[in-house]
Amino acid sequence: MKTIQLTIDNLPISVPEKTTIMEAAQTIGIHIPRLCYHPDLSVEGACRICVVEVEGARTFQTSCSTEVQAGMNIRTNSPEIRQARRDLIELILDNHPRECQTCERDGQCELQNLAYSLGVRERLFEGKRKQFPIENSSLSVVRDSEKCILCHRCIRVCSEIQGVHNLSQMHRGVKNVVAPAFEAPLKDSVCINCGQCINVCPTAAFLEQRSTDEVWQALADPGKHVIAQIAPSIRAAIGEGFGLAPGTPATLQTVTALRRLGFDTVFDTNFGADLTVVEEAHEFIGRLEKNENLPLLTSCSPGWIKYLEHFFPELIPHASSCSSPMTMLSVLLKTYYAEIKSLDPKDIYVVGIMPCTAKKFEIQRPEHRTAGGLPYTDAVLTTRELIWMIKAYGIDFTKLSEEDFDSPLGFSSGAADIFGATGGVMEAALRTVVEKLTGESLKNLNFTQVRNAEGLKEASLKVAGKTLNVAVANGLTNARAILEKVKSGEKQYHLIELMACPGGCIGGGGQPYPPAGRHILDKEIHKLRAQALYTIDQKKQVRKSHDNPYIKELYEKYLSHPGSEKARHLLHTKYFPRNPRGVK
Amino acid sequence: MTTKTEYTLHPDIVSFIETCLQKEHSESYLMDILHKIQDKYGYLSEEHMYEVAQRLQVPASTVSGVSTFYHFFRLQPRGKYAISVCMGTACFVKGADKVLNAFQTELGIGLGETTKDGMFSLENTRCLGVCGLAPVVTINEQVYSRVTLQQVSELINRILNKDVEKTT
Numbered sequence: 001m002k003t004i005q006l007t008i009d010n011l012p013i014s015v016p017e018k019t020t021i022m023e024a025a026q027t028i029g030i031h032i033p034r035l036c037y038h039p040d041l042s043v044e045g046a047c048r049i050c051v052v053e054v055e056g057a058r059t060f061q062t063s064c065s066t067e068v069q070a071g072m073n074i075r076t077n078s079p080e081i082r083q084a085r086r087d088l089i090e091l092i093l094d095n096h097p098r099e100c101q102t103c104e105r106d107g108q109c110e111l112q113n114l115a116y117s118l119g120v121r122e123r124l125f126e127g128k129r130k131q132f133p134i135e136n137s138s139l140s141v142v143r144d145s146e147k148c149i150l151c152h153r154c155i156r157v158c159s160e161i162q163g164v165h166n167l168s169q170m171h172r173g174v175k176n177v178v179a180p181a182f183e184a185p186l187k188d189s190v191c192i193n194c195g196q197c198i199n200v201c202p203t204a205a206f207l208e209q210r211s212t213d214e215v216w217q218a219l220a221d222p223g224k225h226v227i228a229q230i231a232p233s234i235r236a237a238i239g240e241g242f243g244l245a246p247g248t249p250a251t252l253q254t255v256t257a258l259r260r261l262g263f264d265t266v267f268d269t270n271f272g273a274d275l276t277v278v279e280e281a282h283e284f285i286g287r288l289e290k291n292e293n294l295p296l297l298t299s300c301s302p303g304w305i306k307y308l309e310h311f312f313p314e315l316i317p318h319a320s321s322c323s324s325p326m327t328m329l330s331v332l333l334k335t336y337y338a339e340i341k342s343l344d345p346k347d348i349y350v351v352g353i354m355p356c357t358a359k360k361f362e363i364q365r366p367e368h369r370t371a372g373g374l375p376y377t378d379a380v381l382t383t384r385e386l387i388w389m390i391k392a393y394g395i396d397f398t399k400l401s402e403e404d405f406d407s408p409l410g411f412s413s414g415a416a417d418i419f420g421a422t423g424g425v426m427e428a429a430l431r432t433v434v435e436k437l438t439g440e441s442l443k444n445l446n447f448t449q450v451r452n453a454e455g456l457k458e459a460s461l462k463v464a465g466k467t468l469n470v471a472v473a474n475g476l477t478n479a480r481a482i483l484e485k486v487k488s489g490e491k492q493y494h495l496i497e498l499m500a501c502p503g504g505c506i507g508g509g510g511q512p513y514p515p516a517g518r519h520i521l522d523k524e525i526h527k528l529r530a531q532a533l534y535t536i537d538q539k540k541q542v543r544k545s546h547d548n549p550y551i552k553e554l555y556e557k558y559l560s561h562p563g564s565e566k567a568r569h570l571l572h573t574k575y576f577p578r579n580p581r582g583v584k
Numbered sequence: 585m586t587t588k589t590e591y592t593l594h595p596d597i598v599s600f601i602e603t604c605l606q607k608e609h610s611e612s613y614l615m616d617i618l619h620k621i622q623d624k625y626g627y628l629s630e631e632h633m634y635e636v637a638q639r640l641q642v643p644a645s646t647v648s649g650v651s652t653f654y655h656f657f658r659l660q661p662r663g664k665y666a667i668s669v670c671m672g673t674a675c676f677v678k679g680a681d682k683v684l685n686a687f688q689t690e691l692g693i694g695l696g697e698t699t700k701d702g703m704f705s706l707e708n709t710r711c712l713g714v715c716g717l718a719p720v721v722t723i724n725e726q727v728y729s730r731v732t733l734q735q736v737s738e739l740i741n742r743i744l745n746k747d748v749e750k751t752t
Contacts, residue, residue, distance in 0.1 A: 165645055166645055168645035168649035169649055169653075170649055171652045181637070581638060582643075583642060
């Protein structure tokens with residue numbers, strides 16, 4: 001590849017051709033301010049904050065979209081450039097609500113941070129501001145177009161990473177607004193509730209639907225037995241909210257924090273994950289024997305499931321009927337556990353701590369309700385919401401001691417921990433499926449061939465004289481690619497793990513905003529979070545779901561055997577085609 | 585949003601979309617298709633746009649974005665009486681913007697909208713070439729010249745009364 005010589009801020013540098021000015025500056029440690037730019041998304045060039053001075057050019061150039069040329073002489077920080085950037089931010093602020101102090105992103109807002117770092121100290125322009133009502137119809141995502149700065153990251157993540165194409169810009173000029181087709185409420189759109197728009201939004205134009213109020217209320221109610229369950233990926237990410245380095249596992253500090261907040265009992269969604277593996281492995285082997293409805297598509301990710309219902313309803317019979325680990329555990333809490341503890345299910349309040357905004361939708365699905373019409377899971381908090389509650393309470397997370405989960409639904413195998421990372425459900429399933437098919441104990445439990453998929457990964461395994469073709473996809477654009485292959489019959493797959501969010505649950509729409517100097521969806525952060533989970537798994541005594549002694553006990557005492565009528569009734573669900581139909 | 589699964593586009597338009605699908609970059613024919621629908625039905629309904637999205641395999645959000653970007657596309661059916669206020673230079677100087685505002689207030693609708701009873705719709709137009717009569721308003725084929733603010737409600741009432749006479 002050709003090398004280009006140029007000068008940036010008086011420093012001569014050489015970079016490969018096709019490098020942008022922004023990337024070139026990065027190589028010498030200059031971080032050009034930016035707003036609409038995101039490294040994983042297409043270049044938009046909408047905000048103009050990243051402008052630089054290129055000698056000989058008539059106007060300032062956007063460094064995100066301008067490629068280097070030989071002999072370029074670039075200044076990233078002349079007084080004129082700094083003034084231009086300030087002007088741009090002032091103009092954006094002119095059309096932005098003045099409510100930073102009461103805004104949920106206060107302190108974590110990219111616009112606020114830029115205004116500070118660029119030296120905007122006054123709001124100079126006072127004029128008519130755009131006015132839009134808050135769009136509050138969705139169970140997962142809230143859209144506040146008054147805070148939108150039209151950077152279009154949400155549009156790009158929704159189409160380029162998720163392939164959902166739910167958002168686009170409507171109207172133009174002062175009426176320009178980001179919305180679903182026909183400006184329909186999110187609840188009536190093809191939105192899959194993944195929350196990636198929240199993740200990439202630089203301001204608070206997208207936020208999760210807040211559930212903290214109702215949880216505080218339940219915690220304060222002496223008549224309620226409030227139970228928390230934490231998803232596998234929470235332990236790998238929550239520390240970031242308290243200044244710990246990405247990838248610092250904090251499982252048992254989280255348990256302690258939840259007890260301090262007033263939760264009566266703290267269980268682990270991991271137990272539900274182990275149960276999911278056992279049920280799903282049974283389901284898979286059954287389909288394999290009959291050679292029907294293969295490949296089996298995993299069903300843990302509610303974002304993926306809603307995508308399936310809108311975009312690939314013809315493949316619904318392939319989806320595993322297993323409810324998600326969270327729902328399985330919630331069902332057990334209001335049945336099995338209620339019986340053991342002689343509690344009235346009506347007095348049990350279950351809170352799922354999830355990396356996910358789509359879980360807020362999942363718990364309201366009519367399929368996941370008790371015979372009396374109550375949701376099995378009463379509320380879902382995202383990782384971000386829990387971090388906020390811990391801070392609001394005044395708990396110093398980093399100083400907490402380590403307390404154990406409650407018994408019996410707090411014990412899990414290492415297979416459950418890795419559910420939080422892409423490929424983890426597949427690996428957990430394979431540990432059980434392969435042992436069941438061969439009847440022999442696995443020597444090596446690490447199926448590294450399905451780990452760390454950057455979007456899509458395929459593998460073939462020889463098991464008991466059979467070849468199993470498996471695939472792992474995260475991010476729904478990748479899911480779509482593999483599902484098209486399934487439909488065309490190009491390749492015969494047996495088992496496919498699908499996760500809506502990039503990197504799996506560790507990259508979920510409810511995970512902490514990135515620490516300073518990092519960007520959201522940073523693959524390095526995802527890797528560190530995944531590594532935290534693999535380390536936890538490696539250190540555990542029990543690393544196979546079917547070896548979890550409490551799972552065995554559950555079947556002996558309550559469910560009888562995997563796939564039993566009772567198990568099918570309690571732990572399995574159905575999916576339905578949804579309108580509007582998505583266009584892939 | 586529409587949840588109808590029955591499609592209603594005219595067979596001519598459906599076959600046009602099918603021809604487009606045979607071509608390279610079929611999505612680039614979206615504008616042509618929307619024009620054809622507006623020619624046929626007078627406006628673009630959500631149902632029709634949703635159907636175009638499905639048939640052309642272009643996201644509905646894109647179809648919606650395009651249809652709201654271009655002023656030419658009408659998103660509501662025209663009223664029985666289509667009021668059009670000339671916003672050409674001469675009419676504007678003579679206060680066409682105020683006339684337009686008066687129509688908006690009187691009818692309770694915005695530009696490009698239609699009253700709930702389907703009687704009136706409001707649009708603006710560029711120069712009609714009769715600047716000597718400014719400000720000019722057309723209602724269906726009829727041209728009204730030197731329209732004053734006072735005349736706005738009179739015009740509407742006159743049309744309503746005539747309409748009642750015709751239909752009774």
